[in-house]
Amino acid sequence: MSKGNAGGSLRRFYIIFAVVALVGLGAVGYSVGSRALGxxxxxxxxxxxxxxxxxxxxxxxxxxxxxxxxxxxxxxxEDYLCTHCAAFSLxxxxxxxxxxxxxxxxxxxxYDYPLNPQMGSFLAARAARxxxxxxxxxxxxxxxxxxxRSWGVQQNKIPVFEDFAEELGLDRGAFSGCLNSDRHAEExxxxxxxxxxxGLPGTPTIxxxxxxxxSRRLPDYSFQTIQSAVESLQGG
Amino acid sequence: xxxxxxxxxxxxxxxxxxxxxxxxxxxxxxxxxxCEAVQNSEYSRISGIPVAVFGVLGYLAILTAxxxxxxxxxxxxxxxxxxxxxxxxxxxxFSAYLTYLEAYVxxxxxxxxxxxxxIMVLIFLASVPELKRMGGSS
Numbered sequence: 001m002s003k004g005n006a007g008g009s010l011r012r013f014y015i016i017f018a019v020v021a022l023v024g025l026g027a028v029g030y031s032v033g034s035r036a037l038g039x040x041x042x043x044x045x046x047x048x049x050x051x052x053x054x055x056x057x058x059x060x061x062x063x064x065x066x067x068x069x070x071x072x073x074x075x076x077x078e079d080y081l082c083t084h085c086a087a088f089s090l091x092x093x094x095x096x097x098x099x100x101x102x103x104x105x106x107x108x109x110x111y112d113y114p115l116n117p118q119m120g121s122f123l124a125a126r127a128a129r130x131x132x133x134x135x136x137x138x139x140x141x142x143x144x145x146x147x148x149r150s151w152g153v154q155q156n157k158i159p160v161f162e163d164f165a166e167e168l169g170l171d172r173g174a175f176s177g178c179l180n181s182d183r184h185a186e187e188x189x190x191x192x193x194x195x196x197x198x199g200l201p202g203t204p205t206i207x208x209x210x211x212x213x214x215s216r217r218l219p220d221y222s223f224q225t226i227q228s229a230v231e232s233l234q235g236g
Numbered sequence: 237x238x239x240x241x242x243x244x245x246x247x248x249x250x251x252x253x254x255x256x257x258x259x260x261x262x263x264x265x266x267x268x269x270x271c272e273a274v275q276n277s278e279y280s281r282i283s284g285i286p287v288a289v290f291g292v293l294g295y296l297a298i299l300t301a302x303x304x305x306x307x308x309x310x311x312x313x314x315x316x317x318x319x320x321x322x323x324x325x326x327x328x329x330f331s332a333y334l335t336y337l338e339a340y341v342x343x344x345x346x347x348x349x350x351x352x353x354x355i356m357v358l359i360f361l362a363s364v365p366e367l368k369r370m371g372g373s374s
Contacts, residue, residue: 009237010237010306013237013240013241013306016241017240017241017244020241020244020245020248021244024244024245024247024248024249025247025248025251027248027252028248028251028252028255031252031255031265032255032260133272133276134276171276171280173256173257173258173275173286174257174272174275174276177256
């Protein structure tokens with residue numbers, strides 16, 4: 001190769017090298033930059049078709065525990081910033097789970113109802129579902145309810161949730177990637193719209209029904225009320 | 237030259253995976269396969285260090301060696317083609333292990349991991365004629 005040819009081919013190499021560097025490293029930089037600009041969706045998103053009840057129930061994916069074949073369904077709507085929801089989740093739910101879900105008598109169906117999404121309950125709902133991606137929804141749910149007062153007052157809740165995830169042994173990177181995005185935003189939005197479409201007045205709302213039949217809304221969230229509703233279904 | 241360009245491409249892929257593993261990006265872009273299943277698996281870290289870090293270091297080493305090999309004083313050096321060959325061989329072995337994990341253990345594919353494996357194989361293949369050329373010229 002003559003000196004002139006070698007110089008020309010080296011020049012061509014540097015041009016191609018610069019283009020690849022610009023495109024490749026630029027794409028990585030863009031991806032990191034767009035995250036730094038705040039990609040965490042913390043309010044309901046625009047969605048089509050939510051006025052169709054059948055489509056809405058398909059989109060409003062709940063989080064469930066227990067067998068699909070269980071004769072009774074216990075449906076719960078909660079907001080992570082509602083203190084009564086914390087009381088239900090921490091004191092009543094474990095009893096319900098032990099008495100009816102683990103024994104195969106009932107299926108527990110959880111829906112998000114973030115009444116004050118801009119206060120952080122929408123983001124919290126998404127965070128719990130991000131933990132659910134790593135099969136730790138309920139651990140995160142309990143952590144959120146137990147520490148409601150501490151994270152509720154934080155201006156920037158994202159690092160708090162990331163710390164919770166790490167303390168629970170989750171992959172912080174994956175969790176953070178999920179939280180700082182729009183992942184699960186549509187599910188939580190559809191959950192919220194379903195609660196509104198059902199005309200639910202607040203949280204926690206507990207409904208008990210048989211299998212696929214109609215559900216009855218309970219007047220309060222005490223274990224005794226749930227117990228008598230389940231037993232009346234079992235009796236009848 | 238082709239090795240430097242391939243190493244730069246590989247470095248971009250590994251950096252992206254590292255940024256994702258560190259929570260610096262949004263959800264991983266993945267049009268083929270299930271990247272999150274792979275990235276969230278227990279095999280995505282070795283002793284707590286994201287696998288992507290090893291990729292970044294490996295590609296950086298190969299890129300540095302390839303760029304050094306283009307410098308006028310080092311173009312006839314036999315050491316650099318040997319280093320590139322060895323680097324490529326190690327890279328292919330590591331990529332083969334990761335690809336095996338995807339296929340038989342995790343049962344999910346990550347397009348970025350597969351792209352990196354292909355790039356590493358190409359780097360290795362490109363290093364062979366260079367090594368032969370230097371061997372022939374001695």
